[in-house]
Amino acid sequence: MVLNVIVIVGAGEAGGRAAVALRAAGFAGRIVLVGEEAHAPYERPPLSKAAITDPATPAPVIIGDGGRLTELGVEQMAAAALAIDRSARRVELADGRRLGYDALVLATGARARALTLPGAELALTLRSFEDALRLREAIHAASRVLVVGGGFIGLELAASARTLRREVTVLEADTRLLRRSTPEPLAAALEARHAAEGVEIVKGVRLERIEATAGGVVLHTDAGAYEADAVVAGIGAAPRVELAQAAGLQVDNGIVVDGALRTGDPAIYAIGDCANFPHPLFGGRRLRLEAWRNAFDQGAHVAKALLGETEPFAALPWFWSDQYDIMLQMVGLAEAGVSVTRRDLGGGAQMLFHLDAQGRLVAAGALGAIEKTAREIKLAERLIVRGAAPTPAALADPMTNLKKLL
DSSP states (O other), X not given: OXXXXXXXXXXXXXXXXXXXXXXXXXOOSEEEEEESSSSOSBOSGGGGTHHHHOXXXXXXXXXXXXXXXXXXXXXXXXXXXXXXXXXXXXXXXXXXXXXEOSEEEEOOOEEEOOOOSTTGGGEEOOSSHHHHHHHHHHHHHOSEEEEEOOSHHHHHHHHHXXXXXXEEXXXXXSSSSSTTXXXXXXXXXXXXXXXXXXXXXXXXXXXXXXXXXXXXXXXXXXXXXXXXXXXXXXXXXXXXXXHHHXXXXXXXXXEEXXXXXXXXXXXXXEOGGGEEEEEGXXXXXXXXXXXXXXXXXXXXXXXXXXXXXXXXXXXXXXXXXXXXXXXXEEEEOGXXXXXXXXXXXXXXXXXXXXXXXXXXXXXXXXXXXXXXXXXXXXXXXXXXXXXXXXXXXXXXXXXXXXXXXX
């Protein structure tokens, strides 16, 4: 298939990286990047941290720099995509424009999940830069902040609010924090750090309703009522699949793609938070990842796939979360493991190694100061990619250099 026009719907990390990577790979045709926001593609990780805590008024952290896409000849359109006409290979935009394409990349991302209870509209959520500005204003004006949800976004916002010396309470429906993403020992250690910083954490709580009061809000639960000046909901994200679904593409916890990140329509690809893809290192297990690294890697990979490369996408899942002065990092797929080995890195830092039934390392997690963990997690990533099967004793021994296990 000859490609003259590639349209990318979604101007976030994945879409922006795909556009840059296409030019880097030598594509000289027309690239159109369609996004609903007026900003150039920007980094989302700072939204829950620096955008809240920095004294100066924040600005979006643009991918590369503000003029990079223009210099590369990428056309940027600020409009919502309404429909895909697959037979005509055309995308219809909300402003009436119609974009023909030879190949289409869907990088529509995800949206923040909203609470479903009376008064839910009183809770703020975080997904966009504008959301971050609203949260910043609310938290700076508050003395007491309620955070609903003990996942990454909730805990990062709790840390940011506490850094600003606000009183913070975290309400989590589950009996522990970070169940979907983080092994229990690391989650427990992070919870202990929040408690040491003065955050009140209430687990196993069921929310009933939120009411506005003269002085702020009150959130009613089965464990009692909690008063605050601001409520933040960080209860996860849902993939934005409506455009793909309306076009008749397969959707199942995201837009279903093959190893080349291609949908059932050979002219349409999907990448980033919205894509459900098979991972070759884990027996073709299907994953949908909401992580900066995945969006970055898939943006680069889809460019190569569009230009004819056939290698399946095989970058390891990897994510991190900065809270206070420590970093939580996870690489690989912990749920593929059957046993766990711990290593003490000193200074309060630790690592967990997950081995599968054959003794192969399939995941590693680290918590602590970055100077203690960064090198170790990178070495663990190399071990996983190589299919290494180090002994639990070697992994547990802090005197054994992980590099030697390669």
